[in-house]
Amino acid sequence: MHRLSGKVAIVTGAASGIGAVTARLFAAEGARVLATDLRPGAADWKATENLAFMAQDVRDEARWDAVFAAAREHFGPVDILANIAGINGVFGDRAPSQAPDEIELGLWREIQAVNVESVVLGCRAALRAMAGRGGAIVNISSIAAQKGWPARGAYGASKAAVLQYSRTVARYAAGRGWPIRCNAVLPGPIATPMLFPSGQTTATGGDGRAGADHVPLGRFGIAEEVARPILFLASDEARYITGTGLLIDGGLSLVK
Amino acid sequence: MRDSRAVAGRLAGKIALVTGAASGIGAATVALFSAAGAAVMATDRAAPQAGAASLAFDVTDAGRWTAVIDATVAKLGGLDILVNCAGLNPGAHPAARQTMADITLDDWQFVQRVNADSMMLGCRAALPHLRDGGAIVNIASLAAVVGMPDAMAYGVSKAAIASITKSVALLAARAGRGLRCNAVFPGPILTPTMVPPPHRTPERVPLGRFGEADEVAAAILFLASDDAAYVTGAELFVDGGLSML
Numbered sequence: 001m002h003r004l005s006g007k008v009a010i011v012t013g014a015a016s017g018i019g020a021v022t023a024r025l026f027a028a029e030g031a032r033v034l035a036t037d038l039r040p041g042a043a044d045w046k047a048t049e050n051l052a053f054m055a056q057d058v059r060d061e062a063r064w065d066a067v068f069a070a071a072r073e074h075f076g077p078v079d080i081l082a083n084i085a086g087i088n089g090v091f092g093d094r095a096p097s098q099a100p101d102e103i104e105l106g107l108w109r110e111i112q113a114v115n116v117e118s119v120v121l122g123c124r125a126a127l128r129a130m131a132g133r134g135g136a137i138v139n140i141s142s143i144a145a146q147k148g149w150p151a152r153g154a155y156g157a158s159k160a161a162v163l164q165y166s167r168t169v170a171r172y173a174a175g176r177g178w179p180i181r182c183n184a185v186l187p188g189p190i191a192t193p194m195l196f197p198s199g200q201t202t203a204t205g206g207d208g209r210a211g212a213d214h215v216p217l218g219r220f221g222i223a224e225e226v227a228r229p230i231l232f233l234a235s236d237e238a239r240y241i242t243g244t245g246l247l248i249d250g251g252l253s254l255v256k
Numbered sequence: 257m258r259d260s261r262a263v264a265g266r267l268a269g270k271i272a273l274v275t276g277a278a279s280g281i282g283a284a285t286v287a288l289f290s291a292a293g294a295a296v297m298a299t300d301r302a303a304p305q306a307g308a309a310s311l312a313f314d315v316t317d318a319g320r321w322t323a324v325i326d327a328t329v330a331k332l333g334g335l336d337i338l339v340n341c342a343g344l345n346p347g348a349h350p351a352a353r354q355t356m357a358d359i360t361l362d363d364w365q366f367v368q369r370v371n372a373d374s375m376m377l378g379c380r381a382a383l384p385h386l387r388d389g390g391a392i393v394n395i396a397s398l399a400a401v402v403g404m405p406d407a408m409a410y411g412v413s414k415a416a417i418a419s420i421t422k423s424v425a426l427l428a429a430r431a432g433r434g435l436r437c438n439a440v441f442p443g444p445i446l447t448p449t450m451v452p453p454p455h456r457t458p459e460r461v462p463l464g465r466f467g468e469a470d471e472v473a474a475a476i477l478f479l480a481s482d483d484a485a486y487v488t489g490a491e492l493f494v495d496g497g498l499s500m501l
Contacts, residue, residue, distance in 0.1 A: 174462035216429035217429050225487075231483070240467040242463060243462065243499065244497075246490060247487070248490070251425050251489045254426055254489040
């Protein structure tokens with residue numbers, strides 16, 4: 001008996017980082033998973049009976065309909081949506097300023113489009129698909145939603161929007177009497193390609209402790225440590241939990 | 257949990273101490289932890305018939321906390337998890353359902369002693385004994401973050417738990433052994449002593465119903481398990497959506 005037995009899930013941003021681990025974890029826990037990403041899967045990506053991949057630009061309105069249709073056709077009605085695709089505005093070695101007196105409107109819009117519009121479109125598609133039978137949505141906010149962070153102001157604002165919108169979706173669905181839950185997770189510093197784009201797993205490689213002195217637990221998190229809380233919130237174990245945001249930050253938000 | 261097979265093995269090899277284990281959320285936690293493979297020391301004012309071992313224990317007895325921890329370690333072989341469930345709620349005790357105008361100072365202090373002081377005592381006694389990766393889960397309440405004019409001592413005691421949890425999370429982290437401390441914030445949960453305030457009907461809850469003890473236990477299991485290895489100092493609401501209103 002697995003924790004997501006019989007469930008059908010869509011996981012976005014699944015080519016790397018938290019999304020890749022979540023898609024595999026969901027499948028390992030018995031779900032049939034349609035994993036999507038702008039980029040194809042990593043080299044070790046293996047489609048299985050329970051895990052399929054589809055290209056998706058989460059900003060593309062029409063593509064969302066195609067993704068839900070494909071999931072339904074391939075696996076059955078969708079029970080779970082994990083909206084994981086996102087960007088922080090750092091593009092490889094290029095990190096254009098997000099300082100409030102410098103940010104370019106194009107960058108602001110791009111970050112909001114990928115991080116917020118994707119959640120708006122994904123939740124809309126999920127609510128339509130789940131209205132009759134219920135389901136669970138998990139969105140990825142961030143500790144950045146709660147902090148002033150000049151270096152990532154556009155990113156933080158987008159993640160604050162995701163947290164608020166998760167609550168709105170939760171309240172809307174509940175108000176309609178639909179058995180659909182919507183929650184957000186707020187990861188802190190997680191060693192993923194987003195945080196360390198040049199490929200090392202931590203700031204300086206090693207055991208995840210170097211460069212993490214500011215984190216109470218003394219290390220960066222790993223993708224699986226976010227994927228497992230996502231699994232909990234997506235599963236029926238969390239059936240009385242909706243409209244909440246769960247911090248996964250090694251205690252970082254406790255220190256000011 | 258409605259299907260305990262899905263939890264098998266999630267606390268394999270873990271040893272847990274659960275207070276307030278005779279009824280409600282505590283009893284549900286002992287049952288779920290046991291199904292998940294933990295060896296559980298269950299305590300309440302009268303020793304519960306549950307878990308791998310049990311003790312009669314009044315959590316306000318400051319001098320006895322160390323003995324209870326020692327007994328758990330001696331009997332079960334260590335300590336990985338403390339779940340501070342013991343507490344009184346407005347349905348169970350008149351002291352917890354009085355206004356500021358009506359409550360005596362003795363009653364006020366009694367509520368703080370049972371609900372909040374006990375959590376500090378438990379965390380203090382357990383922390384040095386927790387094995388690497390160990391976890392404490394405290395039971396706060398939605399009452400910690402809203403106004404509670406008709407149960408003010410209760411609301412204050414639960415707000416104290418929220419603060420205790422954050423401080424203990426940082427103290428635990430300093431040990432550098434992956435020790436964690438988190439709190440769950442239940443909303444209206446149907447337990448034997450739960451009496452919902454008149455304005456709190458199931459219809460007022462976004463999910464349209466009161467919760468069940470095993471739904472809180474599932475959240476406690478998550479926070480106590482290695483699934484939450486990077487979660488510390490967090491507040492997890494299990495409230496049918498009330499906190500978002």
